[in-house]
Structures are given as structure tokens and as C-alpha cells.
Amino acid sequence: MLVSNPKSRKIAYPADLRAILNIEAASESRAWLANWPLINRASTPLWNLADAAAQFGIARLCVKDESVRSPLGSFKALGAPIALARLVMRHWHAHDIDPKRLFEGHYARLLANLTVISATDGNHGKALAAAARSFGCECVIVLHANVSEEREQAIAAYGARIVRIAGNYDESVDHAAKLAQSNGWHVVSDTSYEGYETMPRDVMQGYGVIAAEIVEQQDAPFTHVFLQGGVGGLAAGVASYLWERHGEARPRFIVVEPVQADCLYRSAIEGKAAKSTGSVDSVMAGLACGEASPLAWRVLERCIDDFVLIEDSDAVDAMKALAQGVGHDVPIVAGESGAAGFAGLxxxxRDRRLARSLGLDGNARVLVINTEGATAPSVYAQLAGESAADVSKRQRDWLKRGVQ
Known part of the structure; x- marks a missing residue:
């Protein structure tokens, strides 16, 4: 299903949005993250899938592979630590905090009494827990009923205290806010709500790092960029950067969401940040969000051109296709949410009328982002039909053949 956004415009990046997200803040985030041991220094790969592009009938298809950004396994490693760093620098401004030393853990004694909390579907919570441990503060993570035991253990491994609730993601966000208020803790969430925008903005600033690398790596600007939905943070962080960089010549931005978690799709229809109409329970755990982030929507409503809904089976098919590699293309480990952009394409x-309406033809140069690897290895193996280790081995073999 497709809905086009009547409010999107190809104009110069507006000044009011630059006050929220901008290239300067993304560059600063990139410089700070270079000091964190859990972030790989090299840019993540921008894989050229020539055979897949030929099969689809487009000029070019590239995958920005965030699965290897960090041992944390997802793009979320860019957002939570930046938000936490900016929180520390605001609250301890009199100490003239040095970001490099902060990421290296030199302020642990100063931050020993700081506790941060967030709700999560998995990846954001793991990144926040890891950042908190690196900085020397405490972390509490609220998990809803559909977060797997495997993901819980992965978060707890970074020292976070886990709180379980029986409800869904949006209810876990509410619960985290209540716990923070009653205990004097600080919420570091990737979704905004009334009276809470600073932290989600800081999280999104970190995601601009992905776009900065894309600009450096591309040999020609992309005409189309498929972006995962969720609450809208990734889409806003990447689209805002590329919009500011390219101005009126920006790419066509297309957001992809699960059918049952369609909050951004509904937002485009209703003309405001809206709630999903489905059950929200999707195999794409990172995109199983019931309500759009109002702050992210302020960016998205003016630059996302189209919203596409996919079934869980589409995401699973995309995981398998990326794992095998079409023709001679590189095999890629893409988790359930990570494969959503490829699935949307x-x-x-598959629908010629839909492709035409999106301008996807023989001249299209398309970018998709693999936002996560096998962050839940057993789930990946069950869905993809093989282990992530097997796919990674094929990728290493592919790389060796390319060098020869």
C-alpha cells in the first residue's frame, strides 16, 4: 500500500528545521563518537548490488550496511551515546566536560549518581546501556511484552537493570516516564512526546553520521532513498542531512513500515503525528511502534514524498535475498528491521503501477539502509533459514574473491 505526501516539497532546507537537525550537529556527533571504543572508526560499507539493480530494472542499488557499525549490531549505536553525552554536558556544564574524555570514561566518579532510563524494542536500549556503562552512570531499561528474552539478555549484558511490563511499546514509554519522574532519573528516549523533545533531537543528530558517510561514499547522488519508519527518528536524521546537503535537488524519500505498525503512514493521511491502526506486533521488532514521534514528524511531513507498507513476509523474503546475494552481489546479514528498506523496494x-508512481525506472539510483544485523541471532536463524555466522562467512569469501 502506498500513500503520497501532499505536504512534501523540494525546496531549500528550511531554517526552522535547521534549528532542530543540521549538518553541523551531525559533524560534531561524528567527531565525538570517534572516541568511543564501541564504534568502529571506519565508515560502514556502501555495498553496490549491481545484479539486484539489474533484476529490479533500475540503474543502481546500494545498501548502507549499519550491521557492522559497532559490536552493538545496529545504527542505534549512533544515537543513544550522543544524547547521553549532551545530557551530561548540559547538567554538568560548570565542569567544562571534554567530550573525548567523557567517551573514554574519565568522568565516572562525577556521574556515579546519575541514572538514565528508556523504553526500547531492543537496539536503542542496548546502545543506551552500553553508553551508560562507558560513561560510568546507571541505566534502567523498560521492556514491553513482545521484546524477546534474547534481546533482554543482550541489554542486561551491558549492566542495565531491566523492568518488564505487560503492555506494548507505547505503554513502556509511558512507564519509563513515570519511573523517571518518581525517582529523579533522566529519560533518554528516541521518541518525543508532549514536553519532551530535547533528547529525541539529540538522538536524531547522531543518525546524521550515516548520511554524512553516504555523501562521502556515493559517486553520484541517489534519486531515491528508502528509509525505515518506526517512530521516525532514523528517517528524520538521514533525510534532514541529505535535504540540507542537496537542497532542491534532494532525493525522493520513501518511508517503509509494517502494515500493522503504520503510524507514519497514518500521519501522512491525517496531516499530524498519528497512531498506528494495527496490532503493532510485527516480526520487524525495531519498527513495531504505535505512535509517531511529533518532533520527527515536523521534519518528515515536509520531505518524505511517499509512505509504503509491507507485510512481515516481505521483510523475511528480503532477509533471505540479502543473505544469499542476488547473482554475484555480496551476501549481507540484515535483521528483520534492517531488511525493511530493501523489502519496500x-x-x-513487483507492482508496475506502484513503481511508475514512485518514479522507479531504468534511471533510478536507489539507496536502502540495512539498519541492523542479527541482533537476535536465534530469531535471525529461524527467519533466514541459516545462521548469521554462515552468511558472514560467505561475505568474507566474497571479499577474498574480489581482492584476487
Whole structure:
């Protein structure tokens, strides 16, 4: 299903949005993250999938692979630590905090009494827990009923205290806010709500690092960029950077969401940040969000051109296709949410009318982002039909053949 956004415009990046997200803040975030041991220094790969592009009938298809950004396994490693760093620097401004030393853990004694909390579907919570441990503060993570035991253990491994609730993601966000208020803790969330925008903005600033690398790596600007939905943070962080960089010549931005977690799709229809109409329970755990972030929507409503819905089975098919590699393309480990952008492209190309409406033809140069690897290894193996280790081995073999 497709809905086009009547409010999107190809104009110069507006000044009011630059006050929220801008290239300067993304560059600063990138410089700070270079000091964190859990972030790889090299840019993540921008894989060229020539055979997949030929199969789809487009000029070019590239995958920005965030699965290897960090041992944490996802793009979320860019957002939570930046938000936590900015929180520390605001609250301890009199101490003239040095970001480099902060990421290296030199302020642990100063931060020993600081506790941060967040709700999560998995990846954001793991990144926040890891950042908190690096900085020397305490972390509490609220998990809803659909977060797997495997993901819980991965978060707890970074020293976070886990709180379980029986409800869904949006209810876990509410619970985290209540716990923070009653205990004097600080919420570091990637979704905004009334009276809470500073932290989600800081999280999104970190995601601009992905776009900065894309600009450096591309040999020609992309005409189309498929972005995962969720609450809208990734899409806003990447789209805002590329919009500011390219101005009126920006790419066509297409957001992809699960059918049952369609909050951004509904927002485009209703003209405001809206709630999903489905059950929200999707195999794409990172995108199983019931309510759009109002702050992210302020950016998205003016630059996302189209919203596409996919089924869980589409995401699983995309995981398998990326794992195998089409023709001679590189095999890629893409988790359930990570494969959603590729799935959105595949769904669009299966329907000629849909492809035409999106301008996807033989001249299209398309970018998708693999936002996560096998962050839940057993789930990945069950869905993809093989282990992430097997796919990674094929990728290493592919790379060796390319060098020869």
C-alpha cells in the first residue's frame, strides 16, 4: 500500500528545521563518537548490488550496511551515546566536560549518581546501556511484552537493570516516564512526546553520521532513498542531512513500515503525528511502534514524498535475498528491521503501477539502509533459514574473491 505526501516539497532546507537537525550537529556527533571504543572508526560499507539493480530494472542499488557499525549490531549505536553525552554536558556544564574524555570514561566518579532510563524494542536500549556503562552512570531499561528474552539478555549484558511490563511499546514509554519522574532519573528516549523533545533531537543528530558517510561514499547522488519508519527518528536524521546537503535537488524519500505498525503512514493521511491502526506486533521488532514521534514528524511531513507498507513476509523474503546475494552481489546479514528498506523496494518493483508512481525506472539510483544485523541471532536463524555466522562467512569469501 502506498500513500503520497501532499505536504512534501523540494525546496531549500528550511531554517526552522535547521534549528532542530543540521549538518553541523551531525559533524560534531561524528567527531565525538570517534572516541568511543564501541564504534568502529571506519565508515560502514556502501555495498553496490549491481545484479539486484539489474533484476529490479533500475540503474543502481546500494545498501548502507549499519550491521557492522559497532559490536552493538545496529545504527542505534549512533544515537543513544550522543544524547547521553549532551545530557551530561548540559547538567554538568560548570565542569567544562571534554567530550573525548567523557567517551573514554574519565568522568565516572562525577556521574556515579546519575541514572538514565528508556523504553526500547531492543537496539536503542542496548546502545543506551552500553553508553551508560562507558560513561560510568546507571541505566534502567523498560521492556514491553513482545521484546524477546534474547534481546533482554543482550541489554542486561551491558549492566542495565531491566523492568518488564505487560503492555506494548507505547505503554513502556509511558512507564519509563513515570519511573523517571518518581525517582529523579533522566529519560533518554528516541521518541518525543508532549514536553519532551530535547533528547529525541539529540538522538536524531547522531543518525546524521550515516548520511554524512553516504555523501562521502556515493559517486553520484541517489534519486531515491528508502528509509525505515518506526517512530521516525532514523528517517528524520538521514533525510534532514541529505535535504540540507542537496537542497532542491534532494532525493525522493520513501518511508517503509509494517502494515500493522503504520503510524507514519497514518500521519501522512491525517496531516499530524498519528497512531498506528494495527496490532503493532510485527516480526520487524525495531519498527513495531504505535505512535509517531511529533518532533520527527515536523521534519518528515515536509520531505518524505511517499509512505509504503509491507507485510512481515516481505521483510523475511528480503532477509533471505540479502543473505544469499542476488547473482554475484555480496551476501549481507540484515535483521528483520534492517531488511525493511530493501523489502519496500522489492514490493514496489513487483507492482508496475506502484513503481511508475514512485518514479522507479531504468534511471533510478536507489539507496536502502540495512539498519541492523542479527541482533537476535536465534530469531535471525529461524527467519533466514541459516545462521548469521554462515552468511558472514560467505561475505568474507566474497571479499577474498574480489581482492584476487
Amino acid at each position: 522489492a514490493v514496489s518493483m
